[in-house]
Amino acid sequence: MGERWHGLAVDWRRSLQLRVVVSTLALSSAVVVVLGLVLQTQIAGGLVQAKQQAALAQAESSRFVLERDLALVDPDREGAAGTLNNALAKLTSSSDGGDAESTAAGVFQAVLTAEGEGEDGARAPSVGPVADVPADLRATVTKGFLAREYTTVTDGSAQVPTLVVGQPVRTAGRELQFYLLFPLTAEQRTLVLVQSTLVIGGLVLILLLAAIASLVTRQVVRPVRLAAEVAERFADGHLDERMTVQGDDEVARLAESYNEMAGSIQNQIRQLEEFGALQRRFTSDVSHELRTPLTTVRMAAEVLYGSREDLDPALCRSTELLVDELDRFEALLGDLLEISRLDAGVAELGLERVDMTALVRRAVDGVRPLAEASRTPLLLDLPESVGVEVDPRRVERILRNLLCNAIDHGEGRRVEVRLGADDAALAVVVRDHGVGLRPGEAGLVFNRFWRADSSRARRSGGTGLGLSISLEDARLHGGWLQAWGEPGRGAAFRLTLPRRPGGALVGSPLPLVPVDVTEPLPMRAPAPEPARAPVPEAADAEDGTAAAGVAHTVAHTVAHTVEPW
Amino acid sequence: MAGMRSRVLVVDDDPALAEMLTIVLRGEGFETAVVGDGGRALPALRDLRPDLVLLDLMLPGMNGIDVCKAIRAESGVPIVMLTAKTDTVDVVLGLESGADDYVVKPFKPKELVARIRTRLRRTESEPSEELAIGEVTIDVPGHQVRRNGEGIPLTPLEFDLLVALARKPRQVFTREVLLEQVWGYRHPADTRLVNVHVQRLRSKVERDPEHPEVVLTVRGVGYKAGPP
Numbered sequence: 001m002g003e004r005w006h007g008l009a010v011d012w013r014r015s016l017q018l019r020v021v022v023s024t025l026a027l028s029s030a031v032v033v034v035l036g037l038v039l040q041t042q043i044a045g046g047l048v049q050a051k052q053q054a055a056l057a058q059a060e061s062s063r064f065v066l067e068r069d070l071a072l073v074d075p076d077r078e079g080a081a082g083t084l085n086n087a088l089a090k091l092t093s094s095s096d097g098g099d100a101e102s103t104a105a106g107v108f109q110a111v112l113t114a115e116g117e118g119e120d121g122a123r124a125p126s127v128g129p130v131a132d133v134p135a136d137l138r139a140t141v142t143k144g145f146l147a148r149e150y151t152t153v154t155d156g157s158a159q160v161p162t163l164v165v166g167q168p169v170r171t172a173g174r175e176l177q178f179y180l181l182f183p184l185t186a187e188q189r190t191l192v193l194v195q196s197t198l199v200i201g202g203l204v205l206i207l208l209l210a211a212i213a214s215l216v217t218r219q220v221v222r223p224v225r226l227a228a229e230v231a232e233r234f235a236d237g238h239l240d241e242r243m244t245v246q247g248d249d250e251v252a253r254l255a256e257s258y259n260e261m262a263g264s265i266q267n268q269i270r271q272l273e274e275f276g277a278l279q280r281r282f283t284s285d286v287s288h289e290l291r292t293p294l295t296t297v298r299m300a301a302e303v304l305y306g307s308r309e310d311l312d313p314a315l316c317r318s319t320e321l322l323v324d325e326l327d328r329f330e331a332l333l334g335d336l337l338e339i340s341r342l343d344a345g346v347a348e349l350g351l352e353r354v355d356m357t358a359l360v361r362r363a364v365d366g367v368r369p370l371a372e373a374s375r376t377p378l379l380l381d382l383p384e385s386v387g388v389e390v391d392p393r394r395v396e397r398i399l400r401n402l403l404c405n406a407i408d409h410g411e412g413r414r415v416e417v418r419l420g421a422d423d424a425a426l427a428v429v430v431r432d433h434g435v436g437l438r439p440g441e442a443g444l445v446f447n448r449f450w451r452a453d454s455s456r457a458r459r460s461g462g463t464g465l466g467l468s469i470s471l472e473d474a475r476l477h478g479g480w481l482q483a484w485g486e487p488g489r490g491a492a493f494r495l496t497l498p499r500r501p502g503g504a505l506v507g508s509p510l511p512l513v514p515v516d517v518t519e520p521l522p523m524r525a526p527a528p529e530p531a532r533a534p535v536p537e538a539a540d541a542e543d544g545t546a547a548a549g550v551a552h553t554v555a556h557t558v559a560h561t562v563e564p565w
Numbered sequence: 566m567a568g569m570r571s572r573v574l575v576v577d578d579d580p581a582l583a584e585m586l587t588i589v590l591r592g593e594g595f596e597t598a599v600v601g602d603g604g605r606a607l608p609a610l611r612d613l614r615p616d617l618v619l620l621d622l623m624l625p626g627m628n629g630i631d632v633c634k635a636i637r638a639e640s641g642v643p644i645v646m647l648t649a650k651t652d653t654v655d656v657v658l659g660l661e662s663g664a665d666d667y668v669v670k671p672f673k674p675k676e677l678v679a680r681i682r683t684r685l686r687r688t689e690s691e692p693s694e695e696l697a698i699g700e701v702t703i704d705v706p707g708h709q710v711r712r713n714g715e716g717i718p719l720t721p722l723e724f725d726l727l728v729a730l731a732r733k734p735r736q737v738f739t740r741e742v743l744l745e746q747v748w749g750y751r752h753p754a755d756t757r758l759v760n761v762h763v764q765r766l767r768s769k770v771e772r773d774p775e776h777p778e779v780v781l782t783v784r785g786v787g788y789k790a791g792p793p
Binding site for chain 2: 291294
């Protein structure tokens with residue numbers, strides 16, 4: 001039942017035609033009902049009016065006849081009843097000898113009666129169905145007035161509506177009361193006929209109106225539906241879909257302007273596609289054109305570098321600088337090309353089933369020389385093995401970036417790497433114990449070429465693009481990359497990836513904000529900002545990023561320099 | 566190899582890079598010859614009979630890929646390609662057209678020299694070492710591979726790959742291990758090298774490359790030799 005209601009509601013919302021037909025039905029029903037009622041009232045009124053006039057005329061003429069007949073009759077005398085009967089019979093029996101007569105007023109029954117008692121106490125006789133005359137009417141007429149009243153007369157089993165007209169009649173003796181009873185059966189029959197005609201006519205009219213409305217809206221809705229279908233196909237990427245233009249009416253104009261719009265959209269899309277292709281082409285061209293001379297320069301520099309012992313100190317140092325800066329140049333070029341590939345949307349995910357634990361170990365092993373150079377201990381907390389389907393090249397690059405970043409800003413203190421997983425997702429948290437991040441910086445670290453403190457020396461020679469690329473790589477996997485940092489407590493970066501490609505992330509197996517941070521910091525009592533509950537806040541941010549599919553988490557951060565690379 | 570200088574044919578359209586390559590390679594004790602366009606690569610190959618070809622993929626006139634195919638059609642000489650692109654399609658195309666290994670520009674001279682030396686180094690062998698996988702027999706010192714007595718021409722790289730697998734018949738080799746043993750990569754490298762060359766090897770030694778019996782795939786791990 002609920003299903004059906006729901007279905008109807010959906011149809012109601014979706015079908016203009018249904019709405020128009022239903023509205024037409026409702027409105028025309030109302031109109032027809034009102035019109036029918038008015039008509040019926042008018043007709044009934046007219047019928048009754050005519051009957052009443054005819055009845056009054058009949059009563060008048062009947063009285064005239066009766067008075068003439070009874071001018072010499074004293075109703076209280078013996079045998080007067082027979083005279084009265086005869087007089088009434090004469091009134092009513094002229095045609096078929098019964099109690100009915102066809103006149104303008106139709107058939108009627110006559111009653112002649114005398115109220116009260118005569119001078120000598122004799123009871124006057126009554127002729128006709130006196131009992132059918134209502135008492136209040138009799139009272140009025142007895143006082144000498146002409147009166148009429150509608151009443152219901154029981155005739156066997158049928159209730160017959162009746163018009164009763166009463167008036168006094170003069171006789172030789174005292175006044176008599178004369179009543180004529182006009183049954184309204186004929187009028188009632190007419191009225192019933194009129195009513196049924198009105199009802200049937202009304203129903204037919206309503207149905208016809210509904211059918212017409214349906215037909216008319218169909219004419220309007222059909223092209224609209226066609227237009228909607230065309231627009232849907234267009235939206236699905238069939239950019240060549242156009243509406244057929246027929247005639248010169250409003251629908252044709254709609255089709256024309258729709259087609260115009262579709263054409264210009266198609267042009268725009270083509271242009272954008274061309275720009276995209278151009279960008280890709282440019283990327284590839286830059287790649288070749290820059291790389292070939294760079295290779296030559298690089299080799300020349302290495303040759304010089306190889307024989308630097310033979311050079312004087314200034315030349316020797318110059319050669320060293322040349323080689324170092326070539327490394328940076330090369331890294332920058334590589335990152336630029338990578339990010340432009342990501343921007344152009346041509347980066348592809350080379351998915352493989354791998355063990356995440358091994359991948360993390362490999363990334364850690366890759367940065368060991370850097371860690372040893374700055375005497376940074378690397379602490380690992382990894383589960384036995386975590387099977388996952390990712391692009392290992394990209395994930396390793398993300399991890400390497402996070403690790404280098406942590407070593408770079410960890411000030412030689414330990415860097416912790418944690419891997420956690422649940423059924424849907426895995427998370428890697430890289431935590432350093434450097435000076436942390438200033439408020440707002442956790443969101444900025446992913447910006448291209450962003451540096452917290454430009455005066456700060458670069459140790460690992462980052463390009464300023466590493467974290468941006470990492471973020472894009474995480475997004476490419478449908479994952480998150482989030483940062484947290486607080487002054488004096490270091491920073492943490494968390495990578496969360498779905499374990500299966502296309503899996504939706506609802507949460508991360510590991511908290512972004514380290515557990516030790518939830519306890520208050522003893523040294524620095526007055527916190528720069530009022531909020532001091534990083535855990536729930538990070539959770540909020542997590543929800544936000546989950547909704548947006550973006551990966552910055554801005555937790556509290558204070559005083560720290562961070563150079564993403 | 567001592568005393569005998571290996572000859573490297575450099576096919577590159579960029580004169581500066583070609584000259585620089587020459588300087589570096591001569592410094593490392595190689596003999597070099599340079600051709601500037603792809604069309605002249607093949608005649609030079611026939612004339613000079615180099616021990617290795619260093620081929621830039623971006624060449625005017627003739628596409629580097631086509632040059633690679635043309636060389637491979639008539640010689641098993643090791644080919645190391647220079648590429649500016651790391652995009653999947655370019656590298657795989659180069660490998661499929663017969664290149665043994667590739668170096669991405671910009672590279673360091675040491676890296677290039679290491680790649681070249683690995684390709685020139687021959688598999689050391691015991692005198693009269695003979696291996697067999699199914700119907701295929703391998704005469705290691707003679708660099709001969711036969712199936713049912715019929716010789717199969719393999720490039721040196723394909724030969725090395727087959728020997729590496731055949732020497733330990735029950736062992737499953739991961740791609741990383743093969744990269745180290747055959748290509749000399751000590752660091753993680755492009756596993757597509759292995760995939761492409763296993764395909765090329767199969768197309769030569771297998772009866773039906775779709776249903777390999779000599780080089781078997783171990784799903785999720787790597788490759789191993791079929792039963793002897």
